[in-house]
Amino acid sequence: MDDQPLPTAWSFVRALKMSKRWILHEFETLLSHRELAHMTVLQFDGHGLGDPGLQALAKTTNLPKLQTLRLRHNDIHGPGLVDFAASKHFPDLRELSLKGNELGDEGITEFVESPHFPALRTLDLGMNILTPSTLSALFASAHRDSLCALDLSRNGLEDHALCGLTTSHRLPSLTHLTLSYNTFCETVFEDLVESQQLQTLTHLKAHGNLLNTKATKTLANSVTANRLQHLHLGHNHIDDEGAIALFTSPHLTSLTHLDLSYNPLTSESIKVLLRSPLLAQLDEILLVAPSIDVDILESLLSHPALRPHARQRLFEVQPEQQLQSWAKKHNITFTRHTKKAELAKQLCASH
Template sequence: MYTAPVDDYGIDRILAGPPSKIAFRALCAAVDRAGNAPELIARCDQGLAAWPDSVREAPWSWYAMATLGHSKATWPLVRSLDIRTQRCQMLDPPFPDPRAQPEVRQVTSVVAGWSPTRRSSLAAITDSLAHWPDLRAVGVEFLSEHDDEQVARFADHEAATRLESLSLLDLGDSLLHSGLPTFRPPAGRPWRLRHVAVSGADLAYLLRSGLVPDLRSADVLVRDLDEARGLAARPELAQLERLGIGSRCGWNGESPLWEPFAGNVIEQDDDACAAFFAAADLSGLRELVVRGVELVLGRVGLGARGVEAIVACGVLGRMTALTLELLPIHDPTIALVVGSLDHQRVESLTLADLVATDRTAAAFAAAGAFPRLRHLDLSRNNLDALGAALLATEVDLPVLEHLDLSGRGVVGSYYGNAVQPIGDKGVSAWANSRNTRNLTTVKVSLCGLGVEGITALLTSTTLPALTTLNITGNLCSGWPAALRDAPVWRTLRTLDLTGTGFDGEEISALVLTAEAPELRSVLLDYNSVGSGAALAQWPLLPQLWELSLHDTAIDDDGLRALAVSGAARSLLELDLEQDCSNRSARHTPLPPEVIERSAFPSLDTIFLGIVDEYHGARYRSGFTTAIRERLTADPTTRPELLAYLVHLDLEELNDDAEWETKVPETDPRAQRLTNHRMGIERAREFIRHLHT
């Protein structure tokens, strides 16, 4: 009988805590450190029974290691598998076959992504489908009309009828460069599908043929007016409880590259939307998602006329959850939407990446109260301090748990983004709001904040339940030492400091915090940590599952300190990738101590080298060619590193090139401050433009 003191590894505490993907990985790492006894794995399996299968996910690296003969003992705990690397010039491994790889036989959900062998992914799923006894959900990305033959073979497979979820498209697809595959299973053999993501024409076929009697959720892309009318004519739409819809009936991708931009209205999308919602029976619907397409700094899709047609059909009054995203609509239309909701019923509201200003916040204030609203996302809009304050003080949100007021863009040093300039005054209003007592998640990324606003949040006494705080892209230079004992540390689990201008001085102040019992994730991407020695001595480091350092400047001594201190024993992922535009990027091989098996003993994923995030390229692996080839051939190389090295796309790799050291042309701190101020002023100028 297994009698090891598992509490020493935190296993019971993880099982008793909130379920998440990173918590599942941490549990498996703890089981591994505890010795992987079969009795312990079986007990964990029982403890995980209440966790959703979606969070019991094996990341890409686990499967990549397994294909190389390094299978983890905790695979029996896995229920979901995602084999997408989603990294610059990294290759996906071949799709698994349960007959040859018993690790995956208990998986219930699998997602295959982009790779040079993408076209064989669906074929591989079809070939092995009968041998996945528990598989209930399949997702395949980037399929097009060129994959019709594969899709047809899959649709004809008897074992496919066991699936409960099938995604053959993404609701954010633009269809600019390709069409959609055709999914038409043979009639007479009903499927168990409860969710499907297909074209509007294919959904109409599925409903008309009686193949999906249990269908309750669908994501569809509608490509023309006739398709919209054909789908709307299906009375079986009344069985849907959730519908995600995107009109892709036209295209106008014209957009200024670096200036704020409202977007392009597509008249054909408005026509299709109006036709669909005027005729469709959506009497069972409780959740609606309507999504356009992202441009560089704007959006393209249906406009006011299309959204007004949705309002006119009366469906919004029945919604418990509504998402409108990436639509070029303005305050009057958004206010119409807010006014059409049943404020006593709605529980989740996302009005993101529209063209909302403080006038939309005034519409919320006019509504007064949303007694059941738990999730509010007004991110990637154009609210100012007044709008944020109106939401905080003039709207009654007694059960609100999730608030997102973030700006728009990639939080880094090199690429464009758009601030939502609520500023210190706006966020301070929320720090003192009566609406914060149940908040668990606050996201104020790219909001034009300075230290004053961030201090107000961290020292607030009205956030007793806060677990996740995202302040990325705001200027935190001069992190106050007084924040060491801020109240939110008592409950905070995740702190995202990506691109906040951190340097050695701010790191030294951050690590003064010695008590934060729930903290598990700290993200420091796109910053500088100076020598890194302070991080290695941080009292909280041993409890962290995540310390993200993507594109963060850290010298060799700092990396060695982190590797040999033994304090980073719970870290799951080592991400030391740096962008080629970073003037502090590493162009020399990593210190050998960093990749020793004894360093970072819980790691399950490693990413290194120099990448070009703008072009999606990879120029260096993190080692010279000789070292890389030696490590790849060495049987003692740690499996996590081997998975990374073996799946590099070598096409543009040039590990032995001479690189010139880049000296910053201006003081980095002064430049960050200038960029910060310019971003705020540009956002406010755009708001003034919208109001003229």
């Protein structure tokens, strides 16, 4: 990109998402144009802009209406975020995604303690090797009261990482929390309950951890879990006892989406689900476990309390070989070219 003014049409552009790899000079040149004044969305993922790119962005005054900024996988480290945190040019920023960088304690601490982003609602810090001290700074910040969604996935976090929540009470608006693909095991939900943070959450994603029955029971037995609508606990170590605690909990009255895929469940917990009032309130339940008896699983799929969309989604996540077996049983014609989604749809219609 040269230094010539952008075409007049650029003044009407509201969102810019670049897929090709830009070099730093091109990015800096773009930021120098006043025609970007009405831009609200800027997405430059995987461009290797590094700290100089974020520092250039921090200096520009040509994006006063920017609301969404996504700079994922850009080799950004602490210095760039420190400068961005000091910038006063983005008062309307609502979403910031910095997934897949190496931001460091100093950069994140400076940002979360910055008073210059009062409108921030969504913060994605996934894949940044966060430390407990960094999270403590986030939880204690007096400037993140408006934060509604926080992504801490893929950071190698352990149970003690969220203990700062128990003394902060600084995220009163948080409704969406993503903790996926860390190494949380037993006490992570204890911290959520003790901090009273659980009572604000409507969406909790914690798949791909080491969560066990104790953790699941803590969640199921909490009276503050009554606002949870989406609960994703797939790919953990939750057994029948933990699943039954969820299925029989009197507190999950708002739950509409439940994912327990690829946990070591057996038919025993599914039998309890078949008798649970929870089944009728779910719009989606995802269960994939080799130890569940096929006949019990089909009983679930045929249950009159199971909502149509939930039945469709449950069929869709089953192994294709199992779908073909059921199709033969119900005389549903298919070929090796029949797509899995179409086969699931036909099976759903037959149940």
